[in-house]
Amino acid sequence: MELFDLPLIWAFIIGFGIIMYVLMDGFDLGVGILFPFAPNEEARDVMMNSVAPVWDGNETWLVLGGAGLLAAFPLVYTIFLPALYIGVFLLLAGLIFRGVAFEFRFKARSSRYLWNWAFAGGSTIASFAQGAVVGAYIQGFETSNGVYVGGALDWLTPFSVLTGLGMLAGYALLGSTWLIMKTEGELQAWAYRLTLPLLTAVLVVFGVISIWTPFVDELVRDRWFANLSVIWILPVLTLLCAFQIYRSVRNRYEGMPFVATMGLFITTYLGLVVSRWPYVVPPDYTLWEAASAYQSQLFLLLGLLFVIPIVLVYTAWTYWVFRGKVRAGEGYH
Amino acid sequence: MELDPLLLSRIQFAFVVSFHAIFPVFTIGLASFIAVLEGLAFKTGDGVWVKLSAFWTTVFAVVFGMGVVSGIVMSFQFGTNWSNFAQASANFLGPVLSYEVITAFFLEAAFLGVLLFGRDKVPAGVHLMAAIMVATGTFISSFWILSANSWMHTPAGYELREGVFHVTSWSEAIFNPSFPYRFLHMALASFLTGGFVVAGVSAWYLLRGREIEANRKALSMCLWLLLFIAPAQAVVGDYHGLNTLEHQPTKVAAMEGNWETSKNVPLLLFAIPDQDNQSNLYEIGVPGLASLILTHEWDGEVPGLNEAPIAEQPPVAIVFWAFRVMVGLGLLMILFAVTGLILRAGGRYWRSTWFLHGLRFMSFTPFLAVLAGWIVTETGRAPWLVYGVMTHAESLTPSLTGGMALFTLLGYMIVYALVFSAGLYYLLRVLYVGMEDSHDGDKYEAERPSRPFSAAHVSFEIDQNGHTGNPASQEGH
Ligand code: HDD
Ligand code: HEM
Ligand code: HEM
Numbered sequence: 149m150e151l152f153d154l155p156l157i158w159a160f161i162i163g164f165g166i167i168m169y170v171l172m173d174g175f176d177l178g179v180g181i182l183f184p185f186a187p188n189e190e191a192r193d194v195m196m197n198s199v200a201p202v203w204d205g206n207e208t209w210l211v212l213g214g215a216g217l218l219a220a221f222p223l224v225y226t227i228f229l230p231a232l233y234i235g236v237f238l239l240l241a242g243l244i245f246r247g248v249a250f251e252f253r254f255k256a257r258s259s260r261y262l263w264n265w266a267f268a269g270g271s272t273i274a275s276f277a278q279g280a281v282v283g284a285y286i287q288g289f290e291t292s293n294g295v296y297v298g299g300a301l302d303w304l305t306p307f308s309v310l311t312g313l314g315m316l317a318g319y320a321l322l323g324s325t326w327l328i329m330k331t332e333g334e335l336q337a338w339a340y341r342l343t344l345p346l347l348t349a350v351l352v353v354f355g356v357i358s359i360w361t362p363f364v365d366e367l368v369r370d371r372w373f374a375n376l377s378v379i380w381i382l383p384v385l386t387l388l389c390a391f392q393i394y395r396s397v398r399n400r401y402e403g404m405p406f407v408a409t410m411g412l413f414i415t416t417y418l419g420l421v422v423s424r425w426p427y428v429v430p431p432d433y434t435l436w437e438a439a440s441a442y443q444s445q446l447f448l449l450l451g452l453l454f455v456i457p458i459v460l461v462y463t464a465w466t467y468w469v470f471r472g473k474v475r476a477g478e479g480y481h
Numbered sequence: 482m483e484l485d486p487l488l489l490s491r492i493q494f495a496f497v498v499s500f501h502a503i504f505p506v507f508t509i510g511l512a513s514f515i516a517v518l519e520g521l522a523f524k525t526g527d528g529v530w531v532k533l534s535a536f537w538t539t540v541f542a543v544v545f546g547m548g549v550v551s552g553i554v555m556s557f558q559f560g561t562n563w564s565n566f567a568q569a570s571a572n573f574l575g576p577v578l579s580y581e582v583i584t585a586f587f588l589e590a591a592f593l594g595v596l597l598f599g600r601d602k603v604p605a606g607v608h609l610m611a612a613i614m615v616a617t618g619t620f621i622s623s624f625w626i627l628s629a630n631s632w633m634h635t636p637a638g639y640e641l642r643e644g645v646f647h648v649t650s651w652s653e654a655i656f657n658p659s660f661p662y663r664f665l666h667m668a669l670a671s672f673l674t675g676g677f678v679v680a681g682v683s684a685w686y687l688l689r690g691r692e693i694e695a696n697r698k699a700l701s702m703c704l705w706l707l708l709f710i711a712p713a714q715a716v717v718g719d720y721h722g723l724n725t726l727e728h729q730p731t732k733v734a735a736m737e738g739n740w741e742t743s744k745n746v747p748l749l750l751f752a753i754p755d756q757d758n759q760s761n762l763y764e765i766g767v768p769g770l771a772s773l774i775l776t777h778e779w780d781g782e783v784p785g786l787n788e789a790p791i792a793e794q795p796p797v798a799i800v801f802w803a804f805r806v807m808v809g810l811g812l813l814m815i816l817f818a819v820t821g822l823i824l825r826a827g828g829r830y831w832r833s834t835w836f837l838h839g840l841r842f843m844s845f846t847p848f849l850a851v852l853a854g855w856i857v858t859e860t861g862r863a864p865w866l867v868y869g870v871m872t873h874a875e876s877l878t879p880s881l882t883g884g885m886a887l888f889t890l891l892g893y894m895i896v897y898a899l900v901f902s903a904g905l906y907y908l909l910r911v912l913y914v915g916m917e918d919s920h921d922g923d924k925y926e927a928e929r930p931s932r933p934f935s936a937a938h939v940s941f942e943i944d945q946n947g948h949t950g951n952p953a954s955q956e957g958h
Binding site for chain 1: 546547549550552553554556557559560561564565567568571572573574575576578579580581582583584586587590591645647648651878879880881882884885888889892893896900903904907
């Protein structure tokens with residue numbers, strides 16, 4: 149036996165990477181989802197400016213997620229991507245349009261509306277595709293001998309459409325609470341008004357998903373209702389976070405709604421993880437079966453331990469540099 | 482007709498990777514050029530260097546941005562279309578690609594912001610360091626990706642167990658036999674690309690009498706650089722070819738259009754390879770020269786395509802002609818670099834109209850040479866994906882149908898056509914507006930200059946009176 153349970157360590161690392169990605173790219177995708185509904189063009193400038201300095205770094209976590217999965221859990225990479233083939237294409241197309249919209253919108257005059265749509269449309273498609281991936285993961289994949297054998301659109305079911313919509317609502321909520329924190333005046337008031345309806349939408353969709361999931365999957369049913377009742381603490385925490393969002397919006401707090409929304413995402417995410425643990429390719433493969441060779445996991449881990457702390461320092465520093473409110477017509481901080 | 486997922490996937494991979502490749506080769510070269518300009522500005526305090534650096538940084542930002550979006554697509558290709566290959570090679574490719582992300586991409590992302598927008602916000606020394614870091618990042622990135630690619634050509638340091646590659650020696654796998662040649666050849670190709678584009682654009686400005694002083698300096702720098710690296714590329718290319726002869730003789734045979742193993746093989750200048758009859762039509766060649774180049778003896782024996790079963794031969798005509806395009810352009814580059822030296826003696830290099838027009842044209846050639854080079858390399862290894870071990874057909878995603886592959890192929894074509902024609906259009910605008918205006922960022926306050934493209938303060942459309950770009954700049958016209 150090897151010295152350490154590397155797959156377990158890697159599961160934590162990848163798990164951390166995923167939630168980092170979801171929280172960080174989530175709010176800037178959310179800003180994109182809300183974009184068409186903004187009160188006016190000036191508000192759109194501010195919205196875009198509020199995420200412009202950081203969104204690129206946020207997306208690099210997605211690239212790391214892809215490469216990291218290939219390195220640590222190749223089976224996940226080589227089953228998810230073929231199974232989600234069409235969805236992955238939509239995700240990438242969405243990200244491309246959104247990425248260039250950042251660049252072109254400010255240079256455009258008469259064609260500006262096109263880039264507005266590219267930004268909003270790209271963000272919406274990418275968010276929906278990510279939510280659908282979660283749904284597809286809960287449903288499980290049809291495999292044989294470690295190879296995906298299902299069809300091109302198996303992932304697209306009423307259930308995954310619902311999780312896609314849930315992700316849209318969730319990211320929009322992250323976006324609106326981010327705007328509460330980063331903006332002021334009319335735009336902030338608009339974001340405050342949006343937050344509670346979005347919260348309601350999120351809770352409704354999450355509620356339906358929670359009730360539906362045990363029917364989709366037996367493992368989840370056992371886990372929640374038979375052998376592991378301590379995990380009921382997670383939905384309780386989720387509801388507490390939701391209440392905290394409600395309260396802080398009523399009291400016009402500025403930072404708390406965003407923090408509480410992140411809390412809501414983290415507890416929901418943990419709920420999903422414990423329901424499925426240790427299956428990474430449901431229903432057949434556990435994380436140990438999906439792992440790459442010990443040597444390979446070790447080789448990358450050594451480098452990661454040195455580099456990732458530095459990366460986190462960069463990231464924190466960037467957010468520090470761009471702290472504070474974003475104002476209309478205001479230059480770079 | 483049945484749609485073939487294998488063929489469609491190959492076309493798709495070739496399409497997206499070729500698209501991606503043209504941006505990095507330019508940014509790698511340009512990043513180093515900018516670092517040098519920043520260094521000169523720091524040392525001499527001369528405003529001309531600052532101006533040049535600011536302008537080329539603007540161009541860099543646009544190209545880099547397009548490199549990033551197209552690169553994100555690349556990192557998912559292995560899983561979507563080549564999942565059997567990804568599964569088999571994950572133990573090596575996974576860590577290598579991950580190292581690229583954590584050592585290069587994050588480094589580039591972090592320092593790019595400071596390079597693009599930090600000139601007035603951080604001390605000059607820190608700004609210079611940012612430029613050096615970005616340039617370093619691009620090299621680290623090409624180090625890893627070329628190691629991955631070279632390993633597929635000359636796999637080493639591995640052991641196959643149950644159809645899966647297991648790494649037995651990381652140093653042998655990373656520094657596999659073709660890697661040093663490929664890395665050097667690619668690094669020089671990047672410098673050639675940066676050099677010829679900057680030279681070509683400077684020449685165009687000189688022809689129009691714009692910013693003579695700065696553009697003359699830039700042109701002069703490029704010509705010195707090209708004088709050394711254009712011939713160096715031919716030498717490295719020769720060694721690269723010898724290495725290929727050792728490891729992939731069939732590919733070299735295809736490059737030479739040599740069907741039978743024989744001595745005294747001519748270097749073909751023209752031929753139409755005919756794969757069905759395993760021979761060439763209309764050969765024109767220099768007797769014995771191929772033997773001389775490949776074995777360094779006039780009557781050396783050169784392996785032919787007949788050494789490989791017909792089913793394992795690459796498409797010879799493509800490899801043969803792509804090779805000639807690359808080498809031909811390489812020779813043309815040497816010619817221009819030497820001409821530059823001759824004209825310099827009379828101080829005419831920046832006033833000779835025909836030379837400047839020639840340089841304008843030459844700014845496209847490195848991109849063509851790079852694509853031709855990759856086509857030689859990649860098509861020449863067919864049918865192998867991991868040379869001698871795993872074929873294209875074995876690597877394909879089993880669940881992939883022709884319809885799915887066609888859908889995404891068309892999808893990528895449409896998306897890229899839309900997005901990149903807009904990008905190219907915008908890039909040309911930046912060049913058109915030129916460095917006269919690159920320093921009035923404060924007039925564009927609403928434009929948070931926080932993302933690559935936003936560093937370029939040029940508006941997207943041509944306005945009514947035909948002027949482009951920055952309205953502020955037009956007041957001065
Ligand atoms: C010789 C150099 C070279 C080659 C052959 C490739 N790349 Fe590349 N790539 C770069 C050099 C580069 C770069 C210079 O480092 C880029 C250009 C713009 C950038 O951000 O970094 C980049 C960007 C880039 C990105 C975006 C990084 C980000 O988010 O910042 C990804 C995911 C990839 N590449 C992945 C690939 C893959 C999977 C390739 C092969 C199949 C590939 N690249 C070939
Ligand atoms: C960046 C410059 C590159 C260019 C322009 C390029 C070009 C090409 C082309 C034209 C093909 C098609 C050959 C054929 O099917 O006959 C191909 C195949 C392939 N290349 Fe490269 N390549 C590049 C770099 C890489 C790198 C860095 C990797 C891996 C790390 C890679 C992996 C592959 C794979 C997996 C295939 C097989 C798929 C196919 O046949 O289309 N390539 N490449
Ligand atoms: C002038 C003489 C040149 C010679 C003799 C030469 C030789 C070669 C050879 C033999 C290969 C194939 C190696 C293999 O597949 O294993 C190659 C590939 C390549 N060449 Fe060249 N080359 C020359 C010029 C150039 C120039 C001017 C450029 C671009 C500016 C260039 C860019 C490339 C690229 C991008 C590849 C594919 C990547 C690689 O395998 O390194 N070459 N070259």
